[in-house]
Amino acid sequence: MELNEIDVPVKNVPVLTPEMSFTSYVESIRRYPVLEPQEEYDLAMRFKMQGDEAAAHRMVNSHLRLVVKIASQYRRYGLPMPDLVSEGNLGLLRAVQKFEPEKGFRLATYAMWWIKASINEYVLSQWSLVKMGSDAVQKRLFYNLRKVKAQLGLYEDSDMAPADVARIAEELNVGRDHVVNMNRRLMARDSSLNAPVSGEIETERMELLIDDNPNQEDTYAAFEERTLGRQLISEGLAALNDREREIIQARRLVDDPMTLEDLGKRYGVSRERVRQIENRAFQKMQSAIKAAALRLRAPIAQGLDLLPAPV
Structure with missing residues (x-):
């Protein structure tokens, strides 16, 4: 994302430069108070209706700490x-x-996705050992493999048994070869995290990793994120007829999905016919979610990510 793509003036926004210590930057942005809901609404309307630059600056500056908080979660990638x-x-x-x-949404809830999306694209473009471009499978593995390994009780920096590879491939809906290759790339990259951050300070990168335990703010933000996701899903389901809606719910929105065969017996149609109905319904949902996301100005993936791949 380039600066010239953005209409909000940036001349009064603090900048974290390589010469500036991280602590100094954090101290400099702490002077900007968090906005009250009504105050934020009034500022946003002034910027939207009147192009008030001062209002935009206050909204940006009051959320700089949110950016630091989110950016800190990406430290482990060595950037x-x-x-x-x-x-x-x-x-x-x-x-x-x-x-x-x-x-009706707060700016922090809305901005969270834009901040993450911007950092995600930067990480993917800069990570030297993982040249993945825009491949959706590689992105899914890049951001989820460590988490799934942890859920399975596997060591982060180790190879995996074939059975574990198969379980992860099924969990993330990717090929087994993709899982093996990404795991090896991540293991190779992790070795560089033990290198000192600089020649003057013998601090290892691993020592800078943030605590991943959720705090109260994270928990509330996650709640708001799920709420918007459910709203988008509801918009998508509303575009379906009764049979399409029941099939999508049975196949993609429950913990124990029904098989095509079982649904075929329920509706008196073939397994292939159920698949066709599911695919058509999913396409209709995609269109409805995209339209709703544009209306709400929310990232489309927020709704689509809640729809797992068919079993």
Whole structure:
């Protein structure tokens, strides 16, 4: 994302430069108070209706700590914190530009996705040992493999048994070869995390990793994120007829999905016919979710990510 793509003026936005210590930057942005809901709404409307630059600056500056918080979660990828924060700030600027307060959401909830999206793209483009471009399978593995390994009780920096590879491939809906290759790339990259951050300070990168335990703010943000996701799913389901809706729910929205054969028996049709209905219904849902996301100015993936691949 380039600065010239963003209409929000940036001249009064603090910048984290390589020469500036991270602590100094954090201290500099703490002076900006968190906005009250009504105050945020009024500022957003002033910027939207009147192009008030001062209002935009106040909204941006009051959310710079959110950017730092999100950017800190990407430290383990070995990229400079100033770069991660700068990319996150660009996502925040884009969020302020597109924010529509009358939709009823707080800016922090809306901006979170833009900040993450901006940093995600930067990480993917910069990670030297993982040249993945926009491949959806590789992105899914890149961001989820460690988490799934942890859920299975596997060591992060170890090879996996064939049975574990198969379980992860099924969990993430990817090929087994993709799982093996990504695991080896991540293991190779992790070795560099033990290198000192600089020649002057013998601090290893692993020592800078943030605590992943959720705090109260994370828990509430996750709740708001799920709420919007469910709203988008509801919009998608509303576009279906009764049979399509029942098939989608039975196949993709329950913990124990029904098989095509069982659904075929329920509706008196063939297994292939059920698959056709499911695919058609999913396409209709995609269109409805995209339309709803545009209306709510939310990332489309927020709804689509809640629809797992068919079993």
